[in-house]
Amino acid sequence: MAYPYTHERETRVISRGFGEPEARTLDGWKALGGYQGLKKALEMGRAEVIDVVKASGLRGRGGAGFPTGVKWSFMPQEKQGPHYLLCNADESEPGTFKDRELMRWTPHQVIEGCLIAAYAIQAEHVYIYCRGEFFETNQVIARAVEEAYEAGLAGEDILGSGVTIDVTVHQGAGAYICGEETALMESVEGRRGLPRVKPPFPAAVGVFGKPSTINNVETLCAVPHIVVHGGEWYRQWGTDESPGTKLFCVSGHVRRKGNFELPMGFPLEDLLYDVCGGFEKGRKLKAVIPGGSSVPFMTAEDCKDCSLSYEGVVEKGSMLGCASVMVMDDRTNIVKQVRRTVDFFAHESCGQCTPCREGTTWLSRILLRIERGKGTEEDLDTLVDLGRQMTGTTICVLSDSAAAPVISSIEKFRDDYLALIRRGEAVGTA
Amino acid sequence: MGDNGHDSDTVTLTIDGLEVTVPKGTTILQAAEALGNRIPHYCYHPGLSAPAQCRLCLVEVEGAPKLAPSCVTDAQDGQVVHTESESAKGMRQGVLEFYLANHPLDCPICDQSGECKLQDYVFEEGRKHGRSREPKRVFGRDDFGGDVLFYGDRCVMCTRCVRFMDEMAQDPRLTVVERGNRSIIDTFFEEGVEGSPYSGNIVDICPVGALVSKDFLHKARAWDLDHTPSICPNCSQGCNIDLHTRDNLVQRLKPRPNLDVNEYWMCDYGRHRYEWMNRGDRIEVPLVRRDDGHEATDWPGVLEPLLESLREGKGPVRAVASPFVSNEALAALASLVEALGGGEIVFRSARADTEIPLPGFPKLTRRHDLVPNRRGAEILGMTRVGSDDGSSGLDELADHRGTLLVLGDELADLGPDFGARASLYLYLGSHPTPAATAADFVLPITTHAEEEGTFTNYEGRVQRFWPALQGPGAARPAWLPLSLLAARMEGTRSPSRVDEAFLRAGELAPEFRGLAYESIGTRGALVNEPAVLPEG
Amino acid sequence: MSETRKPPERESIPFRNPGWAGNTGEFELSEREVRGDDYVGTRPADGGHPSRATSYPYMLEKKDPSAPLFSGSYRERYEKILTRYPDTRAALLPVLNLAQELRGHISQETMTEVGALLDLSDAYVRGVTTFYTMYNKRPVGRFLIQVCTNVSCNLCGADDVLEAFLEHTGTELGGTSTDGLFTVMEVECLAACGFPTAVQINSRYYESIEPGDVPALLKHLREQGAE
DSSP states (O other): OOSSSOOTTOOOSSSTTTTOGGGGSHHHHHHTTTTHHHHHHHHHOHHHHHHHHHHHTOBOTTTTOOBHHHHHHTSOSSOOSOOEEEEEEOOOSTTOOHHHHHHHHOHHHHHHHHHHHHHHTTOSEEEEEEOTTOHHHHHHHHHHHHHHHHTTSSBSSGGGSSOOBEEEEEEOOSOGGGGSHHHHHHHHTTSOOOOOOSSSOTTTSOGGGSOEEEEEHHHHHHHHHHHHHOHHHHTTSBOSSSBSEEEEEEEESSSSOEEEEEETTEEHHHIIIIISOOOSTTOOEEEEEBTBTTSOOEEHHHHTTOEESHHHHHHTTSOOTTOEEEEEETTOOHHHHHHHHHHHHHHHOOSOSHHHHHHHHHHHHHHHHHHTTOOOHHHHHHHHHHHHHTSSOSSSSHHHHHHHHHHHHHHHOHHHHHIIIIIOOOSOOO | OOTTOSOOSEEEEEETTEEEEEETTOBHHHHHHHTTOOOOOSSOOTTSOOOOOSOOSEEEETTOSSOEETTTSBOOTTOEEESSSHHHHHHHHHHHHHHHHTOOOOGGGOTTTTSOHHHHHHHHHSOSSOOOOSOOOOOOEEEOSTTEEEEGGGOOOOOHHHHIIIIISOOOOOEEESOGGGOEEEOSTTOOSTTOTTTTHHHHHOSSSSEEETTTTTTOOGGGOEEEEEEOTTSTTOOEEEEEEETTEEEEEEEOOBTTTTBTOOOHHHHTOOGGGGOOOOOOSOEEEETTEEEEOOHHHHHHHHHHHHHHOOSSEEEEEOTTSOHHHHHHHHHHHHHTTOOOEEEEOOBOSOOEEOTTSTTSEEOSBOSSOHHHHHHTTOEEESOTTSOOOOHHHHTOOSEEEEESOOOTTOOTTTTTTOSEEEEEESSOOGGGTTOSEEEEBOOGGGSOEEEEOTTSEEEEEOOOSOOOTTOBOTHHHHHHHHHHHHTOOOOOSHHHHHHHHHHHOGGGTTOOHHHHTTTOEETTOOOOOOOO | OTTTSOOOOOOOOSSSOOSSSGGGSOOOOOHHHHHTHHHHOSOOTTOSSHHHHTSOOOOOSSOOTTOOTTOHHHHHHHHHHHHTSSSSGGGHHHHHHHHHHHHSSOOHHHHHHHHHHHTOOHHHHHHHHHHSTTSOSSOOOSEEEEEEOSHHHHHTTHHHHHHHHHHHHTOOTTOBOTTSOEEEEEESOOSOTTSSSOEEETTEEEOSOOGGGHHHHHHHHHHHHHO
């Protein structure tokens, strides 16, 4: 295998083209069995495609983990006017770098997934909302879409089935919040990316006011394989509640960082110490953020016997999110990293809801003061209290996401804060 | 839930222990309002879309996992809502604290102070002490052009102004620029809202002191102002307004909601034409002509000789009315003319070439007719003469040799020899004018801001206004002396109250028949659609 | 597949990092293969197939702030963009992208022109433009260097990398160097967390950058800039 970081414990279903330049091309992808899923789906019929995806138990890989087949079934059966499929390729959750890899190594896998999903929900147009910063990835996926059109796999009368599905690569322009599904819709419509109030849900009123479904890149990548091999086949991996394989994006202080495709329910400690090769000599685990910046911290203690499934991580007081495992060893200055995380949310808050607009900046200012040794113990109470005031009170969950690391870090790493407050000494340098 | 078990167009829910039945599709916030419970809110405005972003109207709905924004959550049958529960109140206190984190707290120099929703809500439920020790964000002040000044630091980002310009004015010159904590309301660089004919409304709907009127800037404190319901006199739309007064001067006009006429809005043209109501040069006492000019007298001193003159009969009657006076005054004038044997009544009224509709509610339009009561005058059989600037058309009358009556028209285009040839010239007006020089009798009358009465708008809606100012000296509502004269001529009883005077209009014109002050109320009533009222 | 593929010929690279994770010693691909340059090929100036005309692959290194909106092949691309959306408003982001590709930043005039093209108010265009961080509201250097300092990179020393870029370009954060070549900014997570520190320079990602790589990288860019 050419991909730099691979491990024998990986199960490479959607990542098998990584590191293979040929897999990018239409011919290369077809050689790997590509577009068999689309062909089969068109033969099966819409209802059956949805049933297969339902049977597989595939859950949304964008973070929320909502069952994909169920989501598709919310779309109106009787079509009145256009339906849209949106492919959420606005990957920007800190710690997450799987969608970019999927798109630049296996663009046709993404497109095939999009086409099957669009067929299942009767969408005639797919917008692949690709993150703006991904100039290179964008070129690759755009070229692949063009290839698909040239080969009659997209556009009118796909594979002679009479089905028409257009695909457009839509490039974002730099806004984390556009990864939120309704903000993404606003952005596709040419507006400021402000999340919408739900209800109405996208399946009723989505992009351009029409029924829409939005799926993450990784979710859509799993779809062709599920259609080809069946729902049961996908369930051979993972747990009952979290079937299948998942890309785990590991970053931070491990020897081997990277994307690893593992069955759901994989032990977190095995991921850290075996697959990723553990820590540099003399270093030990301090904290893990298992699902990207938005989820609560886990301590080394929490990581013991933690199963990397949606339910397994919740049991340990955090969330799997999009499985972006950020690992911190004992060099880490938790206060600084929490402050940096909150800075990020303050920078990316869309600014509609008051608790988020004002709260993220306020949190970040208090944290900066503490980081500089000018904090008080009262500040910690204020931080937790503000965090609670920011949780569950806004339109989208960005506000909750900003509060989660603050509240959980004060709970779990209070000593780090106190060292700065009482003695002006930071624990850790990184 | 839904015990009544039948399909119905209403839902019944419980809010803070009180049951209320509302039409389907009513939001919780509106249902609470029906109970008299005003749930705090900023971004929601009944005339605009609701983005549910201020997060102040969150309420606890039993069985829901999170607090629900009451402005966009439909009331459901059987729902149990708490607006005063621990969680709802705690959340509001938290959100208010966030609002204050960067607020400058410059209430002492803020025009909104006293009518500010941030002040009100924080006073009611806010924390006693703010916890923020961090430096505040500073945006400063920006001139938005027109009559609008923007104080960025006071802004609560409710975006009502942006939505008004977008949805109602459909002239999207305001936007939120930047995002997150750096976001701020702005126009396209220096463009501003100048020339946008309804932009003054953004000052009204701003719940705080972020958007303020330049005209009103530092002019008066909100708590010193008296609010009197009135009708905008600047065109025939008849927008419902409040006159805000202090020290017997009109300080500003504000729209008063009336969904049938102007919704929640008014145009800038009307809003900024109030200074004439404050004019100090007034006819303050009745005047009687002597050889060397007018002599001041009192009402008995003028009415007796006037009545005498009228009884003598001074030849054919011609009259000039004004579309700025009330239906009551016009009816009284018509009665008097009738009592004198009848004669043509004309009026002059300015007319603009264009109308200026509010695109989001086109029923509200700055009308062609720049006067409030053209329709009333026409219903009472009066004829419009003159040109579109409200002048000329009276050449023939100027030399009239019989009885000449003038009500309310200032005759600004006419000179001191107007009416000089008339055998009897009676002038009723508010402001001194050279054209009254030749008048035998001059009666001081109040303006619509100083009296109670009604106007009939372009579509025939009769709407009431109330006295906001004290008229000067001996000035009286015009209907009073006119009806008195008419009654004395005919030997009948004169109306002593304005509502009685209005009923006189119904006797003269069938269109007004059946209408009465009780049925007109504060919302107005259309002519030809009389409400059923007990006879007499 | 890798068994049948011929080992690629190593291109000569000006510095240690070939652009992607090459310093692991395990990776045998050339930079072009990693980036897919061969696959993408030369992108037609008119945007190629309409489905891809909405994306823009390049920030032109030579920018022309007074370039017309739009003419020639750019006009074709603009028209293709319009065919992909049910209304003109939705074309706003791609059209702003196109304008920035040509002009390098979105000035007040550009907002007005784009608004006129798409029948949107100037203020509306400004609101949208300022919401998205990738629209440069003022001119930037020929090389826009964006260093990710978010947590994953930060843990691995991103602050030092940023410091090195500032030091070696002689600029302040967000400022442009006196020779007009470099603008250095912080950027939020670039989604290359496995390869810290990730740096984006114009449209290209440079991954696994360490402070020591910075001088050679800048030298390489200066040579490009002198061309």
